[in-house]
Amino acid sequence: QVQLVESGGGLVQAGGSLRLSCAASGRTFNGYTMGWFRQAPGKEREFVAAIRWGVGSTHYADSVKGRFTISRDNAVNMVYLQMNSLKPDDTAVYSCAADLVLGRLTTATPRAEFWGQGTQVTVSS
Numbered sequence: 001q002v003q004l005v006e007s008g009g010g011l012v013q014a015g016g017s018l019r020l021s022c023a024a025s026g027r028t029f030n031g032y033t034m035g036w037f038r039q040a041p042g043k044e045r046e047f048v049a050a051i052r053w054g055v056g057s058t059h060y061a062d063s064v065k066g067r068f069t070i071s072r073d074n075a076v077n078m079v080y081l082q083m084n085s086l087k088p089d090d091t092a093v094y095s096c097a098a099d100l101v102l103g104r105l106t107t108a109t110p111r112a113e114f115w116g117q118g119t120q121v122t123v124s125s
Helices: 102-106
Strands: 003-007 010-013 018-025 033-039 046-051 058-060 068-073 078-083 092-099 119-124
Touching: 003 092, 018 033, 018 092, 018 119, 033 068, 033 078, 033 102, 046 068, 046 078, 046 102, 058 068, 078 092, 092 102
Parallel strands: 010 119
Antiparallel strands: 003 018, 018 078, 033 046, 033 092, 046 058, 068 078, 092 119
16 A cells, blocks of 8 residues: 655744654655655645656755755655745645656646645744
8 A cells, every 4th residue: 555654743932943854655656756745724736846766966946945845765665855944835745646657746737647635834933
């Protein structure tokens, strides 16, 4: 059974940092692009960041560029999202996802083969 399990969410003050982790299991994720998404109350799910297999090229939403960093450790099937300079607008449930096609993650209506359940991030002002 394929599972993506996020951890590391919590409550942090504006300007603070958090590191999210996503543990992937149940199959090999060789070749998969891994992504992070977020959904705030009353809003659509939005793309945050993605990292491709192999060369590990990264892609970010404009709203998080320069503040968030995505990385992956293929040896242990882990994906991370380092979030710095957090703002109240970053408050959301953050989920990780996996798909063979980067474009399916970065499209306005993201479609991924596998999704995690999410972890809550709350940034207080």
